[in-house]
Amino acid sequence: MSQAPEGAAKPKRARRSAEEARREILDATEERLSQLGPDGIRLQQIASDLGVSHPAILHHFGSREGLMRAVVERAFDRLETDLIAALQAMPTGDPVDAAVDVVKLAFRVLVDKGHARVVAWLLLSGQPFAPKENRLGQIAEVTHARRLLFRGPDAPPITFEDTVFQMLLVAFTTFGEAIAGPLMRANVGLDDAGAPDRFREWLARLIVARNH
Amino acid sequence: MSQAPEGAAKPKRARRSAEEARREILDATEERLSQLGPDGIRLQQIASDLGVSHPAILHHFGSREGLMRAVVERAFDRLETDLIAALQAMPTGDPVDAAVDVVKLAFRVLVDKGHARVVAWLLLSGQPFAPKENRLGQIAEVTHARRLLFRGPDAPPITFEDTVFQMLLVAFTTFGEAIAGPLMRANVGLDDAGAPDRFREWLARLIVARNH
DNA sequence: AGTGATACTTACAATCTTGTAAGTATCACG
């Protein structure tokens, strides 16, 4: 140890692979986006979060606009991927419990993982983007088939539009909670920690009740 | 007409009352906010929209921060005012129809008048604000009394939390639609003009169904 | 080891944005 541990420590410039660097930059950007909101996105800030210089970001994304496009793209990709994975892992036991699980899962992916806030910001910003295909439509079809399968003996007839509306309901509610959840709950005096989960379960049962 | 109609036209500097000026500035700000999204708020842009110089805005609001606070304040004031007015005008005929009307009204105020997008942006930005009192809680109480009154003969018991959850559901859904409505509908192939209204009615009936 | 590719840095330029200072025009009121 001839070298003093501090002072002369030359921290050996980190050199990530391009892919890794891009990922880290996107992570930091999304973090700022979902935590600090729309005004939190400044190249220099993101760079400083990562301990790099801001031109490093420009090196990988060309411009601020390019970074934004990349964030948009990845956010949607992840959203779809996570959501579809969650739905495919849907348990197959009691249909009511299963539906409850699916709803909770959707909330977890969108709200708890922070996707919804990012996407909401993008939508509010009018960022140009086109979700791949209508995968949600495909999900609706799968769900619809499932509903018909598990439909109770004297439940009212189930239209496809009804299923689609159910999906919209969950989607909208999820967005709404992600954005206004804390505010709204505080405003109606629902400040205990269990409230979000109770609401999610309540919603799931409200929806499923129509099938039986 | 010795003067040429164009060129020398000195358009007599407009001088509004302070109140009127503030209102116009806030209107323009909210317009940019809801149309162009979070990045649209630049003092110079707003000033140019109004045909004034940007220090005029600073003259009235002190700083950009002051302008933002004023926008927040007014947006919430309007939101509450419009919403409560709508609820108080609630028709008193058939309870189901009445509930449907209330839900549609809430959507109209929040979505169609553009309040939700502004508030959503504020929430995403982490703008500091404290909604007056818990007026939503008061609304919940009124609604709950009404539900108990019109409760069907063999409907399940109605808890207050159930009513609160119903309100949260409508509130969240409204936010969600305001932000992601067009995207989501397009993604599930619901692109006819009547779809938003059908969904709103469907939601209203879903909620009311539990009372009967 | 040597070499080319490239991730990354420092230094700098151009532009934009908020904010200030000081003066001008218009209104209210005597």
Added chain:
DNA sequence: CGTGATACTTACAAGATTGTAAGTATCACT
């Protein structure tokens, strides 16, 4: 009309922010 208040303007300062240029350090590969 005169006078004070103030809505508003032009000109400018200070700082932030994106982007460029050129060089340096590190990796992969021979």
